[in-house]
Amino acid sequence: MHFRFSFEHNCDTITIITFGKEVNCGFSQLPMGKIIAIANQKGGVGKTTTAVNLSAAVGMKNKKVLLVDMDPQGNTSSGVGIDRRNLKNTSYELVIGAASAQEAIVHTEFSGLDVIPCGINLAGAEIELISIENRLSTLKNALATVRGAYDFILIDCPPSLGLITTNALCASDTILIPIQCEFYALEGLSQLMNTVRIIKRQYNPHLEIEGVLLTMYDGRLNLTQQVVHEVKKYFPKKVYSTVIPRTVRLSEAPGFGCPIFYFDRSSKGAAAYSALADEFLKANR
Ligand SMILES: Nc1ncnc2c1ncn2[C@@H]1O[C@H](COP(=O)(O)OP(=O)(O)O)[C@@H](O)[C@H]1O
Numbered sequence: 001m002h003f004r005f006s007f008e009h010n011c012d013t014i015t016i017i018t019f020g021k022e023v024n025c026g027f028s029q030l031p032m033g034k035i036i037a038i039a040n041q042k043g044g045v046g047k048t049t050t051a052v053n054l055s056a057a058v059g060m061k062n063k064k065v066l067l068v069d070m071d072p073q074g075n076t077s078s079g080v081g082i083d084r085r086n087l088k089n090t091s092y093e094l095v096i097g098a099a100s101a102q103e104a105i106v107h108t109e110f111s112g113l114d115v116i117p118c119g120i121n122l123a124g125a126e127i128e129l130i131s132i133e134n135r136l137s138t139l140k141n142a143l144a145t146v147r148g149a150y151d152f153i154l155i156d157c158p159p160s161l162g163l164i165t166t167n168a169l170c171a172s173d174t175i176l177i178p179i180q181c182e183f184y185a186l187e188g189l190s191q192l193m194n195t196v197r198i199i200k201r202q203y204n205p206h207l208e209i210e211g212v213l214l215t216m217y218d219g220r221l222n223l224t225q226q227v228v229h230e231v232k233k234y235f236p237k238k239v240y241s242t243v244i245p246r247t248v249r250l251s252e253a254p255g256f257g258c259p260i261f262y263f264d265r266s267s268k269g270a271a272a273y274s275a276l277a278d279e280f281l282k283a284n285r
């Protein structure tokens with residue numbers, strides 16, 4: 001029997017050739033991309049740095065990635081060189097249901113990477129969402145129409161457990177938790193895990209932990225070793241073996257509006273995020 005199956009895939013169409021017949025599908029019929037929320041209600045733990053650099057690293061490894069900036073501070077958007085002032089549609093319009101995901105997508109010059117930037121009005125969404133029906137599924141519904149066009153969709157969350165983070169967790173398959181190697185590293189984690197449990201029980205039963213990432217690692221410090229030990233005890237088998245070192249180049253790159261690979265390709269930070277992308281992709285094969 002003659003049987004041939006292959007598919008060609010670009011941004012908005014897919015051609016499936018089966019039994020010699022071609023079938024063209026739209027976005028919604030495409031295979032589903034995995035949605036990952038990068039969350040921890042503590043600020044300054046490396047969420048945005050991880051969102052930008054992991055997305056870019058995975059994009060460079062021939063995957064199609066959509067990075068969604070859900071933090072009103074907009075550091076992810078500026079970290080990939082987007083000027084937020086004159087944007088028509090952003091993650092704000094998306095989350096309040098005023099625009100489709102396709103209308104808000106910005107293509108970047110970085111390999112494999114598209115972005116939904118955050119508008120300056122996203123801060124108000126926490127309040128506006130209260131009166132919106134289906135307030136916890138707006139992002140999920142919006143991303144459903146484009147997820148087929150991507151291998152991965154990464155959502156950078158704000159440093160809180162408010163409605164924006166909850167909305168992102170309801171839209172996600174998994175949560176990736178960056179933890180800074182510092183004295184109060186585990187503070188608030190029980191609250192975060194409690195939120196994950198509630199969301200899993202009531203809204204999104206499929207939500208799982210993607211992985212836990214140790215950031216700003218300094219192996220010379222005893223404190224760092226203690227934190228690593230504690231975090232591994234708290235999240236058995238979930239902690240990435242790749243750790244992100246504390247390095248000034250990672251904090252300089254956002255000022256140039258680009259991920260670390262396009263700023264200093266040979267830096268320790270670039271090597272670490274590339275290794276993380278390998279570990280991430282291996283787990284998602
Ligand atoms: N591995 C690192 N080494 C040095 N500085 C880092 C590192 N990761 C993040 N930073 C810096 O720390 C600050 C907080 O990081 P950020 O990613 O914005 O955290 P969050 O999004 O969790 O608030 C930023 O100024 C960032 O540039």
Ligand SMILES: [Mg+2]
Pocket residue numbers: 047048049071075157
């Ligand atoms: Mg941030």
